[in-house]
Amino acid sequence: MLKRIGRVCRPLLAVALALILALAxxxxxxxxxxxxxxxxxxxxxxFSAPRSIGPRSAPVYPSYGGGFGFPLVVPFFWGGGGGLLTLLLLIGAGSFLVRSLRSAVSEDGEDGVGDxxxxxxxxxxxxxxxxxxxxxxxxxxxxxxxxxxxxxxxxxxxxxxxxxxxxxxxxxxxxxxxxxxxxxxxxxxxxxxxxxxxxxxxxxxxxxxxxxxxxxxxxxxxxxxxxxxxxxxxxxxxxxxxxxxxxxxxxxxxxxxxxxxxxxxxxxxxxxxxxxxxxxxxxxxxxxxxxxxxxxxxxxxxxxx
Structure with a gap:
């Protein structure tokens, strides 16, 4: 009996819902x-591939006689007169430059390693x-x-x-x-x-x-x-x-x-x-x-x- 009532009521409920939606x-x-x-x-x-901050090969500069290149380093050790101090100053300046570059990269939105x-x-x-x-x-x-x-x-x-x-x-x-x-x-x-x-x-x-x-x-x-x-x-x-x-x-x-x-x-x-x-x-x-x-x-x- 209840099932029969349910079957009869379902179409009526559907019609009532349709009318509500139509008239609302x-x-x-x-x-x-x-x-x-x-x-x-x-x-x-x-967002291109992230820039790697890893060891890189040092740039090689051409050397013509007394120009820039390996001969520039030789006087530090064989020229005497404060060569070691000059080398330490150059190392310190290079370290400062690397830190500055990394800081600039970080401010621009890179984490320096990954994404x-x-x-x-x-x-x-x-x-x-x-x-x-x-x-x-x-x-x-x-x-x-x-x-x-x-x-x-x-x-x-x-x-x-x-x-x-x-x-x-x-x-x-x-x-x-x-x-x-x-x-x-x-x-x-x-x-x-x-x-x-x-x-x-x-x-x-x-x-x-x-x-x-x-x-x-x-x-x-x-x-x-x-x-x-x-x-x-x-x-x-x-x-x-x-x-x-x-x-x-x-x-x-x-x-x-x-x-x-x-x-x-x-x-x-x-x-x-x-x-x-x-x-x-x-x-x-x-x-x-x-x-x-x-x-x-x-x-x-x-x-x-």
Whole structure:
């Protein structure tokens, strides 16, 4: 008897669910629409094979009579008059030069032995949904930005950071973290963080990856009826930036001032150091917003400002 009732009820439940989805506002069906802008590559020519710091053969210079070459060393031992002291001074100068070269290599993002070092920074900003114009600005950047060149990515990073700082009055939550890792681990962390953020979207409705733009027509996702009140309260913008070298740590975000400092530091990264960038924001669709419950559930790391 129960099985027979179950067989009868299943089609009715399916029809009821279909009606609910069909009659529900599009903003509820497509909850948490998301956008993504990004570019760059961890396999660019910038990261060629690491330079080895091992023993190398000494350069051989031509010797013509009293010119440069082996005869230059002979007077140190057979010429008398302070030859040993001169040799020690040359050894000391050579050691200093080697240390200086290694230090310069380290500052440029190499660990001197293995893979180049890459810093991965994440900054997240939770804003009140009344910051409607910010959605429009980031949507416009997604359609206009050059995401294929380091200069274009640097400009994108500056524009998004500036847009966010202009809406600092709407900031409610924030988070920042930074890690410096060898290239393979940095690449893994970067794309894991990207996938984690993208998994929070029900649909990616606007993307620009390496100048490849994909957009879901707004008309297909607009509200089913006019005058339906907003169902959410927040917007979230996430910046993922991978860059060579170490340009300083980001502060722990507990205040608006600290979050502003994080954005300013990211915006100041030189274009030639940028490896990859992704800007992810949700909701992407105008009129679609994020509920407080969803924000606290999906972004537990964010702190109230």
């Amino acid at each position: 506002p599009v903003s509820a069906v497509w909850a948490r629409s998301g956008g993504r802008i990004g570019g760059g590559s961890f396999r660019s020519p910038t 180049p070092l890459v810093t991965v920074a994440q900054v997240k900003v939770g804003l009140l949904a009344s910051a409607r114009q910010l959605q429009k600005e980031i949507n416009a950047l997604a359609l206009e930005s050059d995401t294929q060149s380091p200069e274009g990515l640097s400009q994108l990073l500056q524009n998004v950071s500036l847009s966010l700082m202009r809406y600092s009055d709407y900031w409610a939550y924030g988070h920042a973290q930074v890690e410096k890792l060898p290239l393979p681990r940095a690449e893994s962390l970067f794309y894991q963080a990207s996938l984690q953020e993208r998994s929070k979207f029900s649909a990616e409705t606007l993307t620009n990856r390496n100048n490849q733009i994909q957009q879901v027509p707004q008309a297909a996702l607009k509200r089913a009826a006019a005058g339906i009140p907003d169902v959410g309260e927040y917007l979230v913008v996430t910046l993922l930036v991978a860059y060579r070298g170490n340009l300083g740590t980001l502060p722990v975000v507990n205040s608006v001032a600290e979050l502003r400092q994080c954005l300013m530091q990211l915006a100041a990264i030189p274009a030639e150091r940028i490896v990859a960038i992704e800007v992810l924001w949700t909701p992407q669709l105008e009129g679609d917003t994020l509920s407080a419950e969803a924000l606290l559930t999906e972004y537990p790391e964010m702190r109230l400002l």
